[in-house]
Amino acid sequence: MTVSAPFPSVNRLDPWKAHSAKICAVFEEVPGIKTYELELEPAGVRDEYRFQPGQFNMVYLPGFGESAISISSDPGSPGRLLHTVRAVGNVTNALARKQTGDQILLRGPFGSWWPLENCIGQDLIIACGGVGLPPLRPVIYEIVRRRKEFGDVSILYGARRPEDLLFTNEYESWRKAGIQLEVTVDLGNLGWTGHIGVVPTLFERLDVSPAQTSVFTCGPEIMMRFVIQEAQDRGIASERIFLSMERNMNCALGLCGHCQLGPEFICKDGPVFSFDRMEPYFHMEDF
Amino acid sequence: MTSGRLTIGAFVSIDKDQLQTLLECLQQVGYRTIGPQVRDGAVVYDDLASVNQLPVGQIDIQDGGHYRLEADESAGWFDYVVGPHSLKNFLFPARETIQQLTLQDGSWASTTPEVEGPPLAVIGVRGCDLNALKIQDRVFLEGPYVDPHYQARRERLFVVAVNCRRAAATCFCHSMGAGPAVSPGFDLALTEFTDRFVVEVGTDRGGEAMKTVPATLCSVEDIQTAKDVPKQLEKQMHARKPEDGHPQPRELDTTGIKELLLGNLQHPRWDDVAERCLACANCTMVCPTCFCSTVGEVTDLTNENVLRERTWASCFTGDHSYTSGGVVRPSVKSQYRQWLTHKLASWIDQFDSSGCVGCGRCITWCPVGIDITEEVAAIRGEDI
Numbered sequence: 001m002t003v004s005a006p007f008p009s010v011n012r013l014d015p016w017k018a019h020s021a022k023i024c025a026v027f028e029e030v031p032g033i034k035t036y037e038l039e040l041e042p043a044g045v046r047d048e049y050r051f052q053p054g055q056f057n058m059v060y061l062p063g064f065g066e067s068a069i070s071i072s073s074d075p076g077s078p079g080r081l082l083h084t085v086r087a088v089g090n091v092t093n094a095l096a097r098k099q100t101g102d103q104i105l106l107r108g109p110f111g112s113w114w115p116l117e118n119c120i121g122q123d124l125i126i127a128c129g130g131v132g133l134p135p136l137r138p139v140i141y142e143i144v145r146r147r148k149e150f151g152d153v154s155i156l157y158g159a160r161r162p163e164d165l166l167f168t169n170e171y172e173s174w175r176k177a178g179i180q181l182e183v184t185v186d187l188g189n190l191g192w193t194g195h196i197g198v199v200p201t202l203f204e205r206l207d208v209s210p211a212q213t214s215v216f217t218c219g220p221e222i223m224m225r226f227v228i229q230e231a232q233d234r235g236i237a238s239e240r241i242f243l244s245m246e247r248n249m250n251c252a253l254g255l256c257g258h259c260q261l262g263p264e265f266i267c268k269d270g271p272v273f274s275f276d277r278m279e280p281y282f283h284m285e286d287f
Numbered sequence: 288m289t290s291g292r293l294t295i296g297a298f299v300s301i302d303k304d305q306l307q308t309l310l311e312c313l314q315q316v317g318y319r320t321i322g323p324q325v326r327d328g329a330v331v332y333d334d335l336a337s338v339n340q341l342p343v344g345q346i347d348i349q350d351g352g353h354y355r356l357e358a359d360e361s362a363g364w365f366d367y368v369v370g371p372h373s374l375k376n377f378l379f380p381a382r383e384t385i386q387q388l389t390l391q392d393g394s395w396a397s398t399t400p401e402v403e404g405p406p407l408a409v410i411g412v413r414g415c416d417l418n419a420l421k422i423q424d425r426v427f428l429e430g431p432y433v434d435p436h437y438q439a440r441r442e443r444l445f446v447v448a449v450n451c452r453r454a455a456a457t458c459f460c461h462s463m464g465a466g467p468a469v470s471p472g473f474d475l476a477l478t479e480f481t482d483r484f485v486v487e488v489g490t491d492r493g494g495e496a497m498k499t500v501p502a503t504l505c506s507v508e509d510i511q512t513a514k515d516v517p518k519q520l521e522k523q524m525h526a527r528k529p530e531d532g533h534p535q536p537r538e539l540d541t542t543g544i545k546e547l548l549l550g551n552l553q554h555p556r557w558d559d560v561a562e563r564c565l566a567c568a569n570c571t572m573v574c575p576t577c578f579c580s581t582v583g584e585v586t587d588l589t590n591e592n593v594l595r596e597r598t599w600a601s602c603f604t605g606d607h608s609y610t611s612g613g614v615v616r617p618s619v620k621s622q623y624r625q626w627l628t629h630k631l632a633s634w635i636d637q638f639d640s641s642g643c644v645g646c647g648r649c650i651t652w653c654p655v656g657i658d659i660t661e662e663v664a665a666i667r668g669e670d671i
Contacts, residue, residue, distance in 0.1 A: 247615065248609050255427065256581065284552055
């Protein structure tokens, strides 16, 4: 006997289904960090793929698992997809062994993005540390392309050592576009003539007009905490400070529960939040 | 006797034995019938071929870390309440494959496995669990992403609910607005009397399933009598008082609970409960609404066939909040606080309802008897 009528038809789009992507090139950025240029397959998927600056993909290596990795390329060229990844865990170390021509899988894009469209005509401070720069590079590309639409734009960037600084060959083009770039390291070396100190100390070099300034920050939580402090000390409102949060993202769909922070699912409500939404919990130990 | 299909909202009376006829009707149209039965000393849900498997004449005595079944002469077919299982075990199974990958000619191909097996008809769903079902629906079906595996089972689910006429001491559905009366969402709802069941039809397919079950339409008085059964119990639950030698009846004051809990994240009670909590995760496993999961990789020896397996996860593990920068919630205190504040407070922001239905399972199945109602009361009493 067949199952009779009562069951409605099921129309399922499977958010677990991953796209295939070919590694077109691998760039060794600094020790331990590589950028992977990916081409989604087939061409139809690639042509339809769009992302916003600050969004991420779930990079999947069968047998190893998935890892949430932000997109570091220009949203204006979505067909050329870049991920800049530090090899730290099971998945990212397996990725580090991949070569040009290899296939990986990915799901995405996921998450909220930097609210650049709400900053038109405004000043912008981009403050990031270490691998906090790659999730902000799409914003920088967007600004460089549309420079006239924004007021003063500055980038405050730091890494542990000079040899850890990312994307150094692009700094000149950013500066040429009229962006104030301030770079610092925690620990200098013989050839280093630049600033030494943590990222928040770079605020001293800025002339901030708080009422018309937004801050985008991404990096270790402790760095963001002090960046936010510096911004608030200069009178920038919590609503105008945006940060990208990191939590354990297993599904990216808001279904698995791992990435929760208070009422927020970092994967689907974030990763980019205005600070007023994070403020109640940001200083709460182990929350 | 009635004939033809019953309409939504109809109440009919059936002889108790006719529940077997209903069961067989459901089986005949292709349902896998699931119902309560005793296993290892507890009432669990499993395949129910016959009503003879029901724990007739049994009641459950539940308390913090305590569950015992007892024979009771006055007990009917459904006078035990809830055991460790809920609908969650069937709609969101503890382990399932969500993707299959195969390496073919050097490239990975992925497929979504079809949800296999016949549709489910679950007999004996209580008010609390019906509400838990609706809460899980919000998680898996009503967000920006729909889980196709849950959806496939959920859309074909047939629910035969039961209005409770007895509560365990651990039950506090009356505090959570989740029972004991069943709320809409069932296909059929039973109210038990000594010699018969009154059956309320909740959906067209419920009416369809009753087509061949000998039944008498209820009079207006009869309907009222049936509706009074859970109402009476609810009244009793509100009036319950502690008695010597009996487990303490539970209740939970939900007034301003979101602000209460999120405003007391540094309350000393979190340290106190962390001293007792074993972080065993039992509460999250038996909770009918807890939805956390982890997808892991299962590979064969060739590494050419990979299953992506989703298993239940729990906020009581360090792994749950692991990031490359460290574990966000490494202590039992932070884990218990996450569980309780999520369940009763931040859930309201996320899903516009509490995550608790007052079923009391987390109290009963906690090996050290930690009581969610007591923890909230302690925080409320010592508001700092």
